[in-house]
Amino acid sequence: MADIAIDVRDVSIHYRILNSISVQKSFFRRKARSEIFEAVKHVTFSVEEGGILGIIGKNGSGKSTLLRSIAGVFSPNTGTIDLKGHSVSLMALGVGFKENLTGRENIVLSGMLLGFSEKEIEERSQEIIDFAEIGDFIDRPVRTYSSGMHSKLAFSITAMLENDIMLVDEVLSVGDEKFRKKSLSKMKELISDDNRTVIIVSHSIETLKELCGSVMWLHDGEMKEIGDTDTVLEHYLKFMGN
């Protein structure tokens, strides 16, 4: 059995709603109303190196929250998340894009935010530009891009700069029909790489069946079931059907 790459133990995450206060509120309202919303409750699981775990569940069941806390965007309230020193990235499009700068410069900025050095990005940048297929627009400000071009460039950056652990919130496919196919197959290639540990959040049963080694089912923040893809999905479908 391979080493474990992601180890999540007894993780709970709360949101506090209405916690940002203002002077007027603190003077005129006795108690700052703060409701606590539990997004994830006592979830424990692990993913071995090279494994692909799918997460399924209805809207608002805490899937994205869990994913974001694995990415380190915010910390869980209780429990621990151990990534065993692997680098991690959340598949996010267009992080830190600055509208007034050219595509080329945005590649560097965005890449640096994803944790790569300037040199590594320079090396890959031609690859990214070729993949994005936006032609001369690469040297024009991003604000002049059509929304399709914008997401094509964003996708290429995320797809070309890979980390050990990849967290995918819905398998992305962007752009026109041709690019959609290309991006989908690139995604699949990245996900299927044996050295890469992947967690995919998706609503699409087909995608999960096709890609995942195992599936976890979250329901209202609690882990309902984890295990073999077909069994869990079957139970999930039966549950949702009723």
Place this chain on the structure above:
Amino acid sequence: MDILMGIAMFCIPPLFALVIHNYLRHGEMTGKRKVIFYAAYFVIINLFSLGISFLRGVRGIHFADMTMTYKIKYISVGAVSGFIFPFPVCLLTEDIITFGGIRRYSVRFINDVRKYFPYAVRSARADLRSEVSNSYLDWLWWLIEPFCMMLIYTMIFGVVFHASEQYFPVFIFIGITMWGFFSRSVSGSVNTVRASKGIITKIYMPKYILLLSKMFVNGFKMMVSFGVVLVMMLFFRVPVTWRILYAVPIIVVLFLFTFGVGTIMMHYGVYVSDLGYITGIVLSMLMYFTGTFYDVAKRVPEPFGDLLAKLNPVAFLISAMREVLLYETTPAAGMLMMWGGLSVILIALGAFTIYSNENAYVKII
């Protein structure tokens, strides 16, 4: 009426402090804590105010012959200190103040700064470029804007108010350049986290890096202005001595101090949605206490002028810069070092507070 006023002057300022404290603690104080903290602030603030009135020559409290002006002054001193004290108190009562914690956070801080420094520089450069990329006069604006400001202030204060400092235009230009850097960075810091929502909801980065990048932008503009200062010094034939080298440590201390204040304001800016307005008001008040247009030590009546010049770090740094560049005097090196040290402490407080809270920021904004 008199008795009521007497009670009010002791009791209102700590109440003010309590409101601010509660505010910084996100309105989560329990009733018991409120009583304890009220008592603590009552003692601290009244001791502080009494200390000041002792320095002003009021020995002892006699309710009978206390003038109304004295009471009002007492309350206002209390209110100002009530505004300031809760900040250090809240910072010091965070859970991070243990030796192990400090060591761990310091190592992390140094590593993180090293790791994200290239991004901060790159992002600052990108911001500068995009700021001017569409304007007609391009980067010339960085020269024109402060230069015009200097003309306006020289006219108003030189002609209308008859200010009579030597080399007055240069004098004023140094003031507005350094103050501009400080005030822009601090007022910008309050909204930094909110403004970068797109980045911080998607990936992790130490949040003060965003501030650092913004300060590089402002710092670059300050350097351009200092270029103008050098030209003006040539124009006015200011004698230059080796003391001009002091300018470097002065700017370093200014940068550190601004960063320290900025990190603290940035943290509270996340929780308090309208902190921006308060900072705006406080900053414009401070501008007049900093001697941007005049010499604090000479113009403000004794003993406040001297006190202000020493205890307001920005005022101290500005007048030190003027001494070095214009008046051939050596600044107080000890004071400079002290403010440098205090700035490092401020940075530590701010950065460590950000570390222990930053992962909750995303949930709030």
